[in-house]
Amino acid sequence: MNNKICNTDIPFKHLFRGIVSFLPFANQIYGKIKGDSSHSCSNPRFCYSLWLRILVTLNNNKLDYRLDNIAEIGNSSSIGVGLVALLTGVKSYSALEVVKYQLSQKSLNMCEELIKLFRNREDIPDDNEFSNINIQLDSYKFPTRILTEKKLSVLLSENRLNQIRKAILNYEKNSIINYYVPWEYSLNNIRGSFDLVFSRAVMEHIADYPETYRKLKTCLKPRGFMLHDIEYHNHGIGTHWNSHWCYSNLLWELIKGKRSFIINRSTHSMHLDILKNLGFQLLSDQRKINxxxxxxxxxxxxxxxxxxxxxxxYGGWILAIKK
Ligand SMILES: C[S@@+](CC[C@H](N)C(=O)[O-])C[C@H]1O[C@@H](n2cnc3c(N)ncnc32)[C@H](O)[C@@H]1O
Structure with missing residues (x-):
């Protein structure tokens, strides 16, 4: 173990960015440099892998669940995971975001790619392809016990597919796909609505994540589930993957500056404790150890x-039920 890191591991580039963010007009400067972000969920195979891993995990936990209405918090510029969910029989998908994106055309293309994956009964892409999904399975075979041929014949019928395609073009005003931005302004409309709220790579970015969990709880139906896949590593800030836990609060405030989506430095146990304190029953969790x-x-x-x-x-996921 190297003690020197205590003195040397100051992330000067990020510190500089954080300090600059306090300056007037900093947002415009950085906004221009950053450009349009593209996240993992813009890849259809990634979305297919993530949702099928969630579905298999719910089944592996032998839960008595019904997935009529689900929501994803922090879907970013893609509703791909929601489209996979709809193709597996979910009745409605709601995206809960704070940043608004134009989704229609690329979602239509994404939908066609996803349909092909289902028609081929493609196995679930595993960690060799997507090591950044923390939910791991014993088997990555296409889940024929959950998605039986009988179910798939209905789910992949042209009638059903056309309903989904139509919903993509009309996503703000229909009950199959709903887009809430900023979602917290719509709490009254979505209270008690969802059977499942899930996320990937989001809960580590929300400064007041305990409050977000509290709000999400109000959006769940009684005995609704939450499943969050969370990254605890430094997101490139510092030399070691967990350097961010070495910085004092003052240094961190300077690194953070006025940037909105920096990590919140939470640990797996912090998320577990908050969910427990909010009255959730923890059903399962797993850590990615590094x-x-x-x-x-x-x-x-x-x-x-x-x-x-x-x-x-380094990362992990948590499955909990609203008691
Ligand atoms: C790192 S991206 C992850 C995107 C996507 N889930 C994926 O796996 O590719 C984090 C997303 O969380 C969103 N986000 C941040 N704070 C949020 C909040 N309070 N409520 C909803 N979304 C939020 C951001 O806008 C961003 O789209």
Whole structure:
């Protein structure tokens, strides 16, 4: 273990960016440099893999579930995961975002690619293809026990596919695909609506994530589920994947500056504790372990007492039910 990291691992590039973000007009400068972001979920195979992993995980937990209405928080510029869900029989998908994107044409193309994957009964793309999905399965075979031939013949009928295609072109005003941006302004419309709320690579970016969990809870039906796939690593800030837990609050505030979507430095246990405190029953969780290369002594005061297992948790997922 290397003690020197305590003094040397200051992410100067990010510190500079954070400080610059306090300046007037910084947003315009950085907005121009950043351009349009493209996330993993713009890849149809990624969306197919993520949703089928979620579906198999719900089944593996032998849950008595019904997925009529589901929501994804932080879908970014793609509704691909929602389209996969619709193709597996979900009745309505709602995207809960804070940034508004134009979705129609690329969603139509995405939908056709996804239909091909289902028609070929394609196996679930595994970690060799997408190591950035934390939900892991014992088998990545196409889940024929959940998606039987009988079910698929209805789900992939032209009638049903046309309903979905039509919904894509009309996503703001129909009950198959709904897009809420900013979703928190629509809480009254979606209260008690969903059987499942899920996310990937989102809950680590929300500053007040406990409050977001609380709001999401109100959107769930009684005995509704939450499944969140969360990254705990530094997102490139610092040399070691967990350097971000070594920075003092002051240094972190400067690195963060006025940027909205920087990581919140949470650990797996912090998410578990919040969900428990909100009255959720934890059903299952898994951590992606990556052995820490920093010394516990280097942790900032705020993180001194985190568990060893949290120090080694690079990512993870949590499945919980509203009691
Ligand atoms: C890293 S991207 C992940 C996108 C996508 N889930 C994926 O896996 O490719 C994080 C997304 O979370 C969204 N986000 C951040 N804070 C949010 C909030 N409070 N509510 C809803 N979405 C939020 C951002 O706009 C961004 O689209």
């Amino acid at each position: 052995k820490s290369s920093i010394n516990r002594n280097c942790l900032a005061k705020r993180f001194k007492s985190i568990l060893d297992i949290d120090m080694n948790s």
